[in-house]
Amino acid sequence: MRISSRWAKRLGVGLAVVVAAVIVVRTWVIPAVIVGQVQAMVAGKVTIRDWWIDGHSAGVVGLALHEGPTAGSPVFASAERVATDLSLLGLLRGRVAPGLITLVRPEVHFRLDRNGRFANMPVFRGGAGSDSRVPSIAVEGATVCFRREGRPEMVVSGVDGRLASRPQRLDLSAGADDPTWGRWEASGRIDPSFHQGSVRLEGDRFAADRAKLERIPFIPEEVWTHVVPRGPVDVLVRLDWTPGKDEPTFATRTEVMLREVDASFPTLGFDAAGTSGRLEVVDGVVHVDKVEGRAIGGKVAARGTLDFVATPPRIDLNLDLARINVADAPRSWQLYEAEVTGRLTGKVHLLAVLNPRGVDLSGSSGEAVVEDGTIQGIPVKSLTLAMHAEGDDLHYSSGPSASRARGLGRRVAASLPPFHAGGWGWLGLAWAAGDLIALQPPAAPKAP
Structure with a gap:
C-alpha cells in the first residue's frame, strides 16, 4: 500500500520532531536539569565537562561546584561522575525531576580559619522552590578534606553514604574505612533548605598519635602541647548550624575519649600509662573530664578547663x-x-x-x-x-x-x-x- 504524500509529510514532520526532541534533551535538558538542581540550591558556579543519556539513566561527567560565582574561583566540591534515575523515555514523557542522584568519587574541600570557623561554606539558596522536594543523594567512594589555616589537612577517604529525602527533612547516613583514620560513621538530619541541620561524625578506637590528632581541625592545636596520647582513642564531632543574618551560624563540639593509652604530659614533665578520661572541646574551650593514669610511681588525675578563646x-x-x-x-x-x-x-x-x-x-x-x-x-x-x-x-x-x-x-x-x-x-x-x-x-x- 502506498502512503499518500500528505501522510508522508506528517510522518517526516513527526520524525523531525522526535529527532529534535532527542537533540534538545541531549544538548540542553540533561545539563540543565542536573546543573539546575545544584545551582538552585547553592550560589557558587557549577560547571560540567560532559553528559550522557540512554534508556536507563542520564548524567554528567566532571561536575565542579566553585566557591564563587565564576569558574575561576576555587572548587569546593567535585565529582567524576553524577548519575540520575532519569531516562530518555522519561524525559520525553515530561519527567524532568530526578528522584535519586548518585555521586561517584566526589571530593569535598572544607577550609577553616585559624579560629576553627568554616571559611568556604557555600551559600545555600534553599532549593528550586518551596514545593520542590530535594532528591535523595547517594555517594560512592568520596573523599572529604578538612584544612585549617596553619595546620596539615585531615583527609578521610573511602566514604560511602546516602542523603535520603524525607518529608520536610534529609536523613544522612554514611561510613568510611580509611587506612589512616580507620572506621568512621556519620549520621544526621538536615533541613531541605540546608539552612539548618545537625551532623555527627564518630571514629572508634583509631590509633592516635600527636601527628594525627593535630590534623583534627575542630580541636585547638595547643591541646596537644599538654597531653599527647599514643594508642586507641574514640573521637566524636558534632556539627550544628542554624540560620544567621547573612550566613548560617555554626557550632562544633568534639569529644576525645582516651582508652587506657600511654600519654605524655610535657608541661607537667611526666609520662603516664593506662590513661583514660575525656576531653571535650566546645568552640575552642577544652573541658578536661577526669583524665587519669599511672605516673611517678602512683596515680595522677586532672579535671578542669583550658580556655583558648x-x-x-x-x-x-x-x-x-x-x-x-x-x-x-x-x-x-x-x-x-x-x-x-x-x-x-x-x-x-x-x-x-x-x-x-x-x-x-x-x-x-x-x-x-x-x-x-x-x-x-x-x-x-x-x-x-x-x-x-x-x-x-x-x-x-x-x-x-x-x-x-x-x-x-x-x-x-x-x-x-x-x-x-x-x-x-x-x-x-x-x-x-x-x-x-x-x-x-x-x-x-x-x-x-
Missing part, C-alpha cells in the same frame, strides 16, 4: 596526686632541692593566665602530705606541705623552710619558659613544709 588564654585545672614517689618526680618540680623523699598525696588547684610576657599564677594553691619518707635524711612519718601564689610569686605557709622556699620560688617564677615551650617548674616547688608530724630521728643504739 579567652584573651589571654586561661587555665583552670584541679590535679589529684595519689602516692607519687617524690624521688621519681620530674626534676622540673625540683623537689630534690628540698631533700624530701616519700609518697606524696595531695591536690593542686592551678589557675594560670597565659600573658605574652609570662604566666600569672595568682590564686593557685595546693596541699599535700608526704608519708613514710625523709627530710634531709631524717625519717618522718607524715609531712604536710602547702602553697599559694600571687602573680609570678609563690608564697608558702609557715615552717622552718619557708624563707628558703620563697627564695627558690622567686627564682623558679623568673625562669618560667613561655607557655608553649615546656613544663611549669612551679608545680613541685610550690610545696613548703607547713607541719612536720611525728618526726622520728634515728633511734639511739642500745646500751651493751
